[in-house]
Amino acid sequence: MIVLEVLLLAFLVFCALATVLGKKMVSSIIIFMSYSAVMSILWFLLESPDLAITEAAVGAGVTSLLFFLTLRKINAVKGMEKDEES
Amino acid sequence: MKNHNVREDWYHRFLRWAGGEEPEGAEGPEDPERAEFQEYLEYIEAHGYMEFGAYRLMRFRQRREKGLEDPRGSLHGPPAPEPEPVHPPRHHRPGKLRNQILLYRVLSAVIVITLAAIFLVVTMNLPLFGRADSPAVNEVSQRYLEQGLEETGAVNAVTGMILDYRAFDTFGESAVLFAAAMSTLLLLHSPKSRMRTFRGPDQVLSQVGRRVLPVILLFGVYVVVNGHLSPGGGFSGGAILGGGLILASLVLGEERMARMLPAPRTSKITVTCLLAYGLMKGYSFYTGANHVGWEVPKGIPGAILSGGFILPLNLCVGIIVACTMYTFYSLFLEGEG
Numbered sequence: 001m002i003v004l005e006v007l008l009l010a011f012l013v014f015c016a017l018a019t020v021l022g023k024k025m026v027s028s029i030i031i032f033m034s035y036s037a038v039m040s041i042l043w044f045l046l047e048s049p050d051l052a053i054t055e056a057a058v059g060a061g062v063t064s065l066l067f068f069l070t071l072r073k074i075n076a077v078k079g080m081e082k083d084e085e086s
Numbered sequence: 087m088k089n090h091n092v093r094e095d096w097y098h099r100f101l102r103w104a105g106g107e108e109p110e111g112a113e114g115p116e117d118p119e120r121a122e123f124q125e126y127l128e129y130i131e132a133h134g135y136m137e138f139g140a141y142r143l144m145r146f147r148q149r150r151e152k153g154l155e156d157p158r159g160s161l162h163g164p165p166a167p168e169p170e171p172v173h174p175p176r177h178h179r180p181g182k183l184r185n186q187i188l189l190y191r192v193l194s195a196v197i198v199i200t201l202a203a204i205f206l207v208v209t210m211n212l213p214l215f216g217r218a219d220s221p222a223v224n225e226v227s228q229r230y231l232e233q234g235l236e237e238t239g240a241v242n243a244v245t246g247m248i249l250d251y252r253a254f255d256t257f258g259e260s261a262v263l264f265a266a267a268m269s270t271l272l273l274l275h276s277p278k279s280r281m282r283t284f285r286g287p288d289q290v291l292s293q294v295g296r297r298v299l300p301v302i303l304l305f306g307v308y309v310v311v312n313g314h315l316s317p318g319g320g321f322s323g324g325a326i327l328g329g330g331l332i333l334a335s336l337v338l339g340e341e342r343m344a345r346m347l348p349a350p351r352t353s354k355i356t357v358t359c360l361l362a363y364g365l366m367k368g369y370s371f372y373t374g375a376n377h378v379g380w381e382v383p384k385g386i387p388g389a390i391l392s393g394g395f396i397l398p399l400n401l402c403v404g405i406i407v408a409c410t411m412y413t414f415y416s417l418f419l420e421g422e423g
Contacts (some may be wrong), residue, residue: 007211049317050244055091055327062411065332 004043012038029067036060090159213320229343239384239393240314248319249399253367255319256399260363260406263358269412274417295337302330310404320403328411335415349416352409358408359402366395366402 015035022028036059043052125291126141136144212222230247241244248256259260312322337345 002091050242050243050319053318053322054325057322057329061329062325062332062415065329065412066418069415073418 001045006041008038008042012042025071026068029064029071032067033060033064035061064068107282167197180292208370235387236371238396239387240396241387242314242316244317245313245319245396245400246393248405249313250394252368252406253399257367257404259321260360260403261408263410264360265355267413268353270414270417271349274420276420292337299333299337301388303327306330306404306408310400311381311390311397313400313404314396315388315390320400321402321407324404324407327409328415331408332415333410335412335419340416340419344416347412349413352413356406356409356413359405363399363402363406366399 012035015031019028019031021034022031036055039059040055042048042053043055062076098109120297122142122145123138125145126138127140142407146301207312213222217223230251231243234243234246234251238246238250240250294339306323306329308323309326310316310320331343356358387393391397
């Protein structure tokens with residue numbers, strides 16, 4: 001279990017760095033989503049399932065969706081032009 | 087290499103921007119470049135901001151129209167066709183730090199490292215998790231854990247805390263969510279914004295979303311309703327419900343969701359839930375904040391109808407959170423175009 005926790009923590013740090021250092025904003029958001037997913041597993045391992053549920057729903061779900069919407073609003077997402085026309 | 091050029095450039099500009107003289111004194115006041123720069127500074131004082139390169143190009147064209155010889159061009163022999171290659175137009179961040187990329191990078195690195203160091207030091211000085219002598223272990227948590235079930239009737243101690251002992255905190259949080267949603271509504275909502283459907287071309291995703299949607303909504307309702315029995319509660323279940331509503335809006339189309347849940351209706355639902363929450367917890371004020379004199383029946387711990395007002399409070403919080411999330415989403419989507 002300790003090994004799993006250390007692995008998850010290392011992945012967490014990796015995700016955080018990749019989110020900041022990533023060049024593409026879309027991939028940064030997707031990495032941020034995976035950060036939240038890993039964080040929710042960690043909350044569960046820390047015996048706070050309430051927080052785990054909230055983290056999974058808010059962090060990985062709603063926040064990232066709002067980020068995506070904002071990115072589309074400032075036209076930072078490629079490949080949306082086709083959608084806009086139709 | 088590029089950085090080096092930029093650096094020499096920003097150093098002199100920074101000195102001029104800061105209003106100081108060059109300490110070297112290498113460039114006298116009769117230096118034509120410096121005079122030109124002074125003119126440029128006066129020009130942007132009077133006429134608003136302009137790129138230096140664009141300003142030079144404009145001056146060059148003015149001189150050429152008047153038939154005057156470009157003094158700089160005569161210095162360099164043949165007149166330069168355009169002075170722009172000296173300062174090619176670059177896309178920089180706006181503001182005074184525009185040309186000072188290196189300073190910007192150094193400063194941001196310093197700030198981030200300082201913050202990280204502060205956080206690390208503080209974290210290392212925190213009491214160890216689960217230590218008996220940590221300040222978190224006091225009579226409050228002891229009482230919550232020992233008598234929480236008896237006093238609140240909630241099997242889930244966390245829900246018992248946030249919706250009974252600390253119910254007013256939760257009320258404030260819900261009010262903050264409501265205020266945020268209302269501010270977004272005021273800022274972004276326009277009555278004649280056209281609705282648009284983003285039903286993706288991908289049929290697989292859309293169909294899978296339709297199949298998964300009822301499961302997500304049902305799970306959200308389960309988490310809200312069972313908040314006092316199992317992990318979860320109003321906030322988490324409400325977030326799941328809000329995500330489900332957003333998914334519904336994605337796979338069913340905005341028009342249908344807008345007919346079912348228009349923005350006025352969501353705000354009405356939210357206000358009703360907030361008022362209901364306030365009324366349900368408001369009785370504590372009248373009874374001296376200790377529920378003395380009017381005991382709400384607790385029920386059998388573990389049954390679904392137990393825990394006094396915790397179940398309806400959970401429902402209120404869940405509906406508020408779900409409505410707020412959905413309002414954010416629909417407003418962000420609506421305000422575009």
